[in-house]
Amino acid sequence: MTAYDFSLLLVRVVLGLTMAAHGYNKFFGKGGIGGTAGWFDSMGMKPGSFHARVAASTEMAAGLGLAVGLLTPIPAAGFVALMLVAAWTVHRHNGFFIVKEGWEYNLILAVAAVALAGTGAGRVSLDWALFRNSAVWDYVQGWGGLAVAVVLGLAGGIGQLAIFYRPPAKT
Template identity: 55%
Template sequence: MNSFDLAMLLLRVTLGLTMAAHGYHKIFLGGRISGNAKWFESLGMRPGFLHARVAAGTEIVAGIGLAAGFFTTVAAAVFVALMLVAAWTVHRTMGFYVMTSGWEYTLVIAVSAVCVAVLGAGRISIEQLVFGGNPVDGWAGLVIAAGVGILGGVVQLALFYRPAKVAVGT
């Protein structure tokens, strides 16, 4: 193991388990899944019960996948889609900085996931064990993680984002 593999392991595990923790939180902590469903509905992600469950499950599966270095490029694309939807529905009107609930955090998570896809999971990964290396990395990793992730997020928003209409005063 060299310093690259150690750094990639640290980055993958940190990103992945952080994302998985977000999914776990949506299901078991705070307002639990019913509270998150209401929150998703209030954001304009309709139906809220569907999106709360899909988001939580996707965050857990993609997070564990990235942490383990398994289907890394696909997991990174999912991270990008999740962060694009979160940035658009929750953070975009709050400015850039995380201190004001801006989209800074979502950008860092998405770009970090894309970097993992470009560089590959490293030697300490399930991909190394199963495939003997990174099946997809480099430019292909970039195109899949960023391109498919952005497309997935845009499609989800186009199909399901229906914010409440703001009444215009007369």
């Protein structure tokens, strides 16, 4: 294994398991999915129970998919959509820096996932094992992978916000 492939593996696993842990916490953390649903309702993502399940499931699936390097641009698109919605609904009014609960962390997670879609998951991945000698290869890495991650991610995040986000009225 080269240092390059190890580095990709390290970033994929840490990034992916971090996202999967967020999904797990939404399902099983303090308050569980019911508490998460209430929080989603309070921020204007209605119905909260639907969005809580979608967010938690997407975080787990995208995180695990990225960690194992399976169809890497698809989980990367999940990261982009999730982080766009989180940045818009929760963090945008707080500015950039995470120390003030800004959107800095959301940006880092989304860009790191897109970068992995562009570089490819590396030789220690399911993408390499399953697709390196197939027509799918051009879409799981390189410009094709990067385009899939960005286009699907932005479409998913913007679509979700346009259809479902109704910010609570200011009192």
